[in-house]
Amino acid sequence: MTTHASTAQPSYLVDTGTRKGLLAWLTTTDHKRIALLYLYAMSMFFLIAMGIGFVMRLVQLTSFQKLITAQTYNALFTVHGVIMIFLFVIPGLSAVFGNFFLPILIGAKDVSFPRLNLASWYFFMAGAILAVLSLFTGGGAPDTGWSFYAPFSLKTGTNVSLAVFAAFVLGFSSMLTGINFITTIHRMRAPGMQWFRMPLFCWAVYSTAWIQILATPIVAITLVLVILERFFGIGVFDPAKGGDPLLYQHLFWIYSHPAVYIMILPAMGAITEIIPTFAKRTIFGYKAIAFSSMAIAGVGSLVWAHHMFTSGMSGMALMLFSLLTMVVAVPSAVKVFNWVGTLYKGSIDFQPPLLFALTFIFLFCIGGLTGVMQGALAVNVHIHDTYFIVGHFHYVMFGGTGMAFFAALLYWFPKMWGKMYSKKAIYASWFPIFIGFNMLYFGMLILGLMGMPRRYYVHLPQFHTMHVVATVGSWFLVLGLLMFFGTLLYAILKGEKAEDNPWGGVTLEWTIPSPPPLENFETIPIVTHGPYEFGAQEGKS
Amino acid sequence: MSVSIEHPAEAHTEHPGYAIFIKVWLVLLVLTGCLVGMSHVSQTYAVWGLLTLTPLKAGLVFYFFMHLKYEGPLFKVVVLVTLGTLLIFFALLFSDVAFH
Secondary structure, eight states: OOOOOOOOSOBTTSOOSSOOHHHHHHTOOOHHHHHHHHHHHHHHHHHHHHHHHHHHHHHHHSTTOOSSOHHHHHHHHHHHHHIIIIIIITTHHIIIIIHHHHHHHTTOSSOSOHHHHHHHHHHHHHHHHHHHHHHHSTTOSOOSOTTOOTTHHHHOSSSHHHHHHHHHHHHHHHHHHHHHHHHHHHHOOOTTOOGGGSOHHHHHHHHHHHHHHHHHHHHHHHHHHHHHHHHHOOOSSOGGGTOOHHHHHHHHHHHHHHHHHHHHHHHHHHHHHHHHHHHTSOOTTHHHHHHHHHHHHHHHTTOGGGGGTTTTOOHHHHHHHHHHHHHHHHHHHHHHHHHHHHHTTOOOOOOHHHHHHHHHHHHHHHHHHHHHHHHSHHHHHHHTTBHHHHHHHHHHIIIIIIHHHHHHHHHHHHHHHSEEOOHHHHHHHHHHHHHHHHHHHHHHHHHHHHTOBTTOSSOOGGGHHHHHHHHHHHHHHHHHHHHHHHHHHHHHHHOEEOOSSTTOOOSGGGGSOSSOBTTSOSSOOOOOSOTTOOGGGTTOO | OOOOOOOOOOSOOOOOOHHHHHHHHHHHHHHHHHHHHHHHHOHHHHHHHHHHHHHHHHHHIIIIITOGGGSOHHHHHHHHHHHHHHHHHHHHHHHHHTTO
């Protein structure tokens, strides 16, 4: 791509307007600052939910359960799920890195609707505050699990109504962000930035945005129906009034399964940026990866009922959704194949972002393959609602999205803050994270196959050994995560100044200063070729 | 932050008069009457009425009152993609409901 001279504009981190300090940040319409607002809020939510998960593991360490009551345990797994899903992984890479880098990667000065972008963040924070309020008001923290299944969610005395309303508000944030990103990609690409010259992260964010605006309204309406049902007893999901609880499950998963792809697609996009940079090779199969993102978004929206294989739905639906579930594995596998194909015979530079990207591929493959196992009807009946499911989705959500989030953070960190972290400290944090992660979640896969049901406060003695293994794993994992975040926090405060292009990347963000100036580019770049052309660097090892 | 965006030419090229709105409104009233009538015949009629006449009514609202008729092809495609998605969701949902 065409490069240009560095700009004289001040960094986006410097207050240049009439407002200063916190007020300048809270009223900013700069996409980069909004990205950081998301990042700081989400990091806080992540650490809180991690702490809750840590306590839940401690409960399982002893079979005497002296730490908390059963009701509190129910509340903890609900709150852990709600925070992690709605406040961390769903906004995840899209809200943070999509906001920060999408305009830069397509050569734009900002997103299409900057004020709407800030409004999205406020919706996000309002939803988060309501979710927190739901813990301490009404009948106390919801105990339904994050899926709020009817009819229990209609009957429980806990504060489901407010928690559900919080999720409704969070949905607005997601939809507005999706609309913003789609419009930005359609209308604000730099001259010469044709569709197939866009970095693949943009394709991933684009696919995600379509799911956000098509699927989110469905869950929003469903959640409103739950509130109406609780307050007015309208009977849509109540069999006593001619309603159907299975309809709730359908409507919930019509959104919430595609939400899995809202979580994972931008993660895959980030990995697709990282791998060519550290292999110094153009991406293998650009169009295959671009179209696989769209295929995952499309097919992934049609597989929701595989969460309901034991619910008693019709045999026809069982077969159909089982088949579709198998089909969605194909575009996911295309991506994995292309990442490995890119690395093959590349000039590998084993920097921290690549280490976490490879960790993502390894863990995501385990998550994906255990997902295909569950797509088979006969297997699903046996492992449904067991710890196998818990292990599987943590491999996908944490091993997948989480590790990709960390990889993306490490990759773009020097650009975002203009500082460099200690690579040795990051390498050191990787070991406890990787070992702890696998002890914890592979332990859960084994527990599930042994028959341990999920969401149980107590367990039988035959499961205790694996529970101990998993709990000790959680200690390693938490230790590694604290080392990881501590290293990055220290780098933000006292890190060495980073170069403009420390990794030798060739996409547009590496052509501008670190941290980027307020309007990204002094002059809008003219793009003359594809995003991953390494020229003389390519193939050197 | 100042971002210069070139706005495309206004897509609305023609504007409908009140006569067309009143005609469409009358059609909507007739269709609503049909729906109410069918719901009194039997539950099966009511369901089929809802599945056929309601989308037709929504289509008329989209097309005339929400000005889809006067928009460019991009907007029409976006609306069609959305409605197509909804239709697929319905079809898959009925693979359960219809075979219970």
